[in-house]
Amino acid sequence: MQILIEEYNPEWVIQFEKIKEKLAKALLGINVEIEHIGSTSIQNLAAKPIIDVDIVYFDNSDFGDIKKGLESLGYFHNGNQGIEGREVFKRTGNDEILDRITHHLYVCKADSEELRRHIAFRNYLQKHEVARSFYQSLKYKIAEEANQNKKLYAEMKELKAKSFIDYIIEVSSIYR
Numbered sequence: 677m678q679i680l681i682e683e684y685n686p687e688w689v690i691q692f693e694k695i696k697e698k699l700a701k702a703l704l705g706i707n708v709e710i711e712h713i714g715s716t717s718i719q720n721l722a723a724k725p726i727i728d729v730d731i732v733y734f735d736n737s738d739f740g741d742i743k744k745g746l747e748s749l750g751y752f753h754n755g756n757q758g759i760e761g762r763e764v765f766k767r768t769g770n771d772e773i774l775d776r777i778t779h780h781l782y783v784c785k786a787d788s789e790e791l792r793r794h795i796a797f798r799n800y801l802q803k804h805e806v807a808r809s810f811y812q813s814l815k816y817k818i819a820e821e822a823n824q825n826k827k828l829y830a831e832m833k834e835l836k837a838k839s840f841i842d843y844i845i846e847v848s849s850i851y852r
Contacts, residue, residue, distance in 0.1 A: 680819040680829055681722050688716040691777045692727050698773055699731065699781075702745040708733050713794040714780075715815070718801045722812045724826075727779040730762075730794055734786045739763075742783055749774060751781065761788030793845050800848040807844060814840060 692712040699710055714728030715721050733742055743753055750769015757764050763783040767774060784791035801808045818836055822829040 680724060680822070680824045680826060681815050682725050683722050684718075684720050685716075685725065686719075688723075688725070688727060691779075692717070692729065694773050695727060695729055695777060695779055698749065698771070699729070699746075702749050703731070703742060706733070706738050706741050706745065707735065708738070708742065709786075711795065713798050717798050718808060720805075721801060721808050722815060725778060727777060728794075729779055729781050730791060731781070731783045732786050732791060733783065736785070739783070746781070746783075759790055761785060761790035796845045796848040797841060800844050811837070811840065811844075 696710045709732040711730040711732060712727065713730050715723030716727050731742060733739060746765050750767055750771060751765040752768055754764040754766045756762055761784060765781040765783060769775065801811060814837055818832045819829055822832050
């Protein structure tokens with residue numbers, strides 16, 4: 677059985693940089709920032725080995741150009757999947773980097789609540805070892821309870837980790 681959560685791997689930062697480079701070339705000339713978010717972006721935090729990426733844009737009129745640029749790389753727009761302020765892009769292409777590095781790609785408006793949550797949670801855990809350690813233990817426990825099943829893990833994490841995540845985001849907004 678494959679283990680769902682892996683110990684922190686510094687290779688994740690390198691993988692993000694490779695993805696970012698490809699995305700930046702396709703979006704050249706569009707005012708965007710590309711952020712590494714999620715557990716793989718937090719040093720010394722165990723995670724599912726999936727790189728989470730937010731493309732941040734500032735002007736609503738740029739979304740169409742971003743979509744076209746991503747389509748040129750083999751992505752397709754998959755809606756917001758029920759989360760306002762976060763547009764999901766999936767892959768259909770055949771690329772030596774983008775199809776070999778497992779990743780999730782989101783496009784967020786700079787003032788979206790979901791982007792604020794992503795950044796606040798990441799930044800807080802990067803700076804606070806006790807919170808990072810607690811979250812890691814929680815993730816390992818949920819993975820064990822889910823018997824390493826990805827789908828069940830995602831459902832259980834939504835239930836069992838949501839209050840912790842919400843608390844960290846609230847605390848981070850107080851102590852900016």
